Amino acid sequence: MLPWEFNILLVSVILLLKKIYANELTFELPDNAKECFHDNLKIGSHFTLEFQVITGGNYDVDLELKSPTGKILYRETKRQYDQIEKTAEEAGVYQFCFSNEFSTFTHKTIYIDWKVDGDPEHEITQPGPRVAESALTMIERNVERIHENLEKSIDYQTHHRLREATGRARAEDLNQRVQDWSLGQFMLIIFVAIGTVLLLRSFFSDRKTSNMTWNR
Template identity: 30%
Template sequence: MIRQTLLLAVVLCLAVVNVNALTMQIEPKTQECFYEYVENGKTSIILYQVIRGGLLDIDVRIYDPQGNTIFSRLHFDTTMKGRQSFTAATSGAYKLCFNNEMSRFTAKVVTFTWSFEDADNSFVKGDALSPMEQSVQKIERVLQSIVMEQKRMRFREQTNRDTSENTNARVVRWTIIQVLVLVSMGVGQIWYLRRWFDSKSTQRV
């Protein structure tokens, strides 16, 4: 019994597999697409986030192997969660596209992960499950939600870090400009006072 329970726990822990993470910059007036082979009946979970650029918006589209659009949305990071899942109806190469053609000048930096989980979990469902097996199944669902939340928090931390570094760079640049202005004003005042005193001395002579 214990051996079967341990085996079940291992299978459940391996339910989410093949996680691909990528961060890229999408130039204005361009579109970047990524292909992933998905087997029939498997559920894809895509987490994405715009970490830098403009209003943190991006047009997200997902296509099936026949080229049909199965998901399309203009994503705004400030008001939406970057999470989308779908179950493959047929095996083939599914396409995920990030479209930045609506932006004229601003590039967008997007990070995303594409993971898979088995949609068919019937072998661990039903009245035949013991209380321990049901507990393991519940723990597996909780662990999956924790993993997804950790990914979202990692994306959020990256966005906040980029914002902080960008703000710090602006503060440094502004400070340098202020120092240069003060030094220029000081040099100009010294030059003007010396010229004024020199002109007074010439008039006295």
């Protein structure tokens, strides 16, 4: 007979693996470029796509989501952040594309979180360890509660890091603009000062020349 601790561990692993198949990715999208991603889903799979533009330009991007038959499920232009939740009505390869083709000189850094729930390819169907039914129900409830709390903690941490990265990028961009503006103002002041000195010297040179001519 398997030890009680091993039964709990095995049930926990099975429940965690059955829950959700997810992918997180941060990538750079060059200017005037388009990047597409694909995933093969079954009918009835519930999928969630969350994205956020972290850095670049006005922090916006175009997104288009297509079904296997080419049906447009989602299309938005110049979005900074969004979350799309759909249920697959067709079996096949789903495609979502990020486009930065409207930008000619700024690249973007984009974070995406792709989650799929209910896809048989990502679920475990083998029976779990043999334990008491009441104990198994209690274990399932506790493990599911722990799993949900862990997912919430991960989501909070991820969003906090994204906000921190976006804020830092904005601060660095503002700092660079302030430095450029200050340098421009400094150069303008130097040019005005030099021009004023030269202008005053020309006034005195003209008067000195006219006095010498009058004395002659």
